Amino acid sequence: MTISKTPKESFTIMNELVLPNDTNALGNMFGGRLLQWMDVVAAICAQKHSNSNVVTASVDGVSFKEAIHLGNVVTLEAYVSRAFSSSMEIYIKVYAHNIPRGEKYLCNDAYYTFVAIDSRSKAVSVPATIPETEEEINKFEGALRRRQVRLVMAGKMKPEDASELKALFVVD
Numbered sequence: 001m002t003i004s005k006t007p008k009e010s011f012t013i014m015n016e017l018v019l020p021n022d023t024n025a026l027g028n029m030f031g032g033r034l035l036q037w038m039d040v041v042a043a044i045c046a047q048k049h050s051n052s053n054v055v056t057a058s059v060d061g062v063s064f065k066e067a068i069h070l071g072n073v074v075t076l077e078a079y080v081s082r083a084f085s086s087s088m089e090i091y092i093k094v095y096a097h098n099i100p101r102g103e104k105y106l107c108n109d110a111y112y113t114f115v116a117i118d119s120r121s122k123a124v125s126v127p128a129t130i131p132e133t134e135e136e137i138n139k140f141e142g143a144l145r146r147r148q149v150r151l152v153m154a155g156k157m158k159p160e161d162a163s164e165l166k167a168l169f170v171v172d
Contacts, residue, residue, distance in 0.1 A: 004128040007079035007136050010049035014041040014076045018068055029068035034094065035059070037076055038110060042090040045078040046114035049088055050126040054114040057087060058150050066096065066107040073097040081136070082143035086123035087115045089143045111146060 014037065022033045039056060046054040068074060074096055081091040094108035116126045131140040145164045151157035 004130050005049060005080075006130050006132055007081070008132070010045050010080050012041055012045040012048060012078045014044070014078075016074045016076070018070055018072045018074060020070065023070045027070040029070075029072075029074075031064060034068065034074070034108060035062070037074065038078075038092050038094065038108075039112065041076040041078045042092055042112040043114065045080060045090050046088050046116070049080045049083065049129075050114075050116035050124075052116035052118070052124055052126070054088075054116050055121075057113040057115045058154070059110065059112050060150060061146070062108070062110040064108055066105055068094075068096045068107050069098070071098070073099060079136070080129050081111070081131075081139035082147075083126045083129045084147065086125055087113055087147075088126055088129075089113050089146065091139050113147075113150065 016037055018029050022029050024030060039059070043054055043056070074094060076092060076094050078090050078092045081089045083089075090112045092108075092110050092112065093106060095104055096107045097104045116124045118124050129140065131137045148157060148162040148164050152159050152162055
């Protein structure tokens with residue numbers, strides 16, 4: 001029997017320092033490096049939630065709001081916004097800190113999806129999530145629509161079967 005968990009139980013924070021190898025000629029962090037860090041924090045979060053090995057299934061909703069600069073400390077915060085049978089949607093917020101100036105700003109956020117697997121790489125069930133805060137409830141409620149968009153875009157669901165999406169556009 002799988003026991004449900006709150007987002008706080010898998011909440012994960014990771015800090016990284018932006019070094020010269022992480023930046024382009026303008027001193028701004030490479031987007032690909034940030035995506036790598038986001039994948040790592042999301043994987044740790046998914047493992048904590050599922051108590052299993054996990055694999056990345058999709059990355060979407062990536063939004064680069066502000067540049068991150070050489071010397072900034074990057075804080076990545078991740079939690080499971082919703083769990084399905086074997087997959088988990090992880091929401092990640094990324095903050096950049098210019099410590100000498102005392103500046104901190106939200107520079108990125110995204111949704112990653114992970115699947116829990118066993119030692120034979122077969123999908124295994126994961127605990128459900130119980131959202132508590134207003135933000136967690138909003139992310140939880142939107143997760144099914146985001147999942148249906150991902151499945152339709154990947155060709156794994158027919159658009160006419162995406163009932164949550166149709167409900168947004170079809171007036172009875």
